[in-house]
Amino acid sequence: MAGGLGYLAEKLYQQELVEEAAKAEALERDPPALVNIASFNRDENMSDVKEVNVSAWINADYNYELIERTNGIVRARRFMYVLFGEGDSQDSKVARGALGLTEAQKEAFATHYARYGVGFSEHGAVLALNGFAGSGNGFSSLVSDAFRDEALTKSENFVYVEPFLDGREAALTPYGEPEKARKTVWMIAAGVAMFGAVKLLFKRQKTDQKHRTVRKHPEDRFAGSPIASKRGREASMPMATQRPQAVMSKNIAKDSPIGRMYSRIAEEANQAEPALTPDRVPENRTRVNRTTEPRKAVWKKNQCS
Template structure:
């Protein structure tokens, strides 16, 4: 696979470099629009609470913010880890969420909270607690944002739920709580990082394109020099 990537004709690398630069500027502009939306979101109150059992992808705001009313299964707290040959280990603590009115764990899980492994579960519950313990746990209103979950990590979470005897809904939503507060969670992100990364990758591609061009030219010169010699011997 890698051999194929490094064997394209030299013009391809310049085309790829241009596409990467364009992609970097596009992502930078998208981040700029999101930053403006985050500023507007902070001027307004946090979203109305949504029952954890009814959360869908449409429950999130334009800046992926959500406010979830839930109980969590304190008997099924999992630290999941996904690692690969060329990837950094990903470790997260998963808490499966149920309706604040749930009396058991029979309903499919529509929401799962995702915390950094260093974050304390007790601190999480204390921060978002709004009512005393019910059937499963204290009732919490968790303000946070949609969490990116790779298909591999989602598979690990599904295995954890199965081990706990729980059923995940078909489109379970993962929420990363604003443990450092809403203002920090909706902080401005760097727009320039996308552009810088795009320019860096484009420079590598263009540089290799130059190398491929030189290699191609040298090969042609060598063939031109060797061709008459071969004809003379014939």
């Protein structure tokens, strides 16, 4: 995301530089010729920097305050003035254009209203409005709603006029806006990158801690047994000389069936291979202890007794 924002910042920067250069070039030329807004055509009467110069009159019957709310809270407002052309009647329902001004712009427009006048008609003053062709500044949907309430329609070349309230030179002179926009987007990109780096760092620390915990406390299936692994405890096994022996009661005769059985078992035990010593036991592996056979004999003996 940070890389994408950085790329976007550079693209916007280059685009803004081109636009500023075009505005500086337009400043060297005269503004577009003044044209009746009823005859305005975007292809013929708008410059490459979207500069327009139209004459129009304002029908005060359609003055609107456009208010944008979110969850009942006022977020922004604009003051709309609907423009009509010379020759349009007072009852005309075809709007040629509109002004959408902030409250500060409205006050400035009202204060210097006389400077825009170029004549009079039966409907009032005719104004010369030099400015940029705008997009409604995010209020186009509210403008459409107001037009629907008033049964107004937009002409084919309807235009939102953003007048040069501070003069044409001030509007077309570069003020380093591309560099400001570039820095702003790069700061956002840096913030996104920092957030991603911190998130990745915490994720790695959490993973490493989990792995360290597993290595420090392994699950040992032999823990607590005589053949526990060396990681859990020291191996402890009886020595080979400590082999369990079958013990025959003194009351049993050697030539009796039980006595002969014990003699045979003792003989087989003496012939068995030596018990495993501790150094021969592989770590964490299960082995069969071949010295268990005498234990079976002891178990049988106990049963008999």
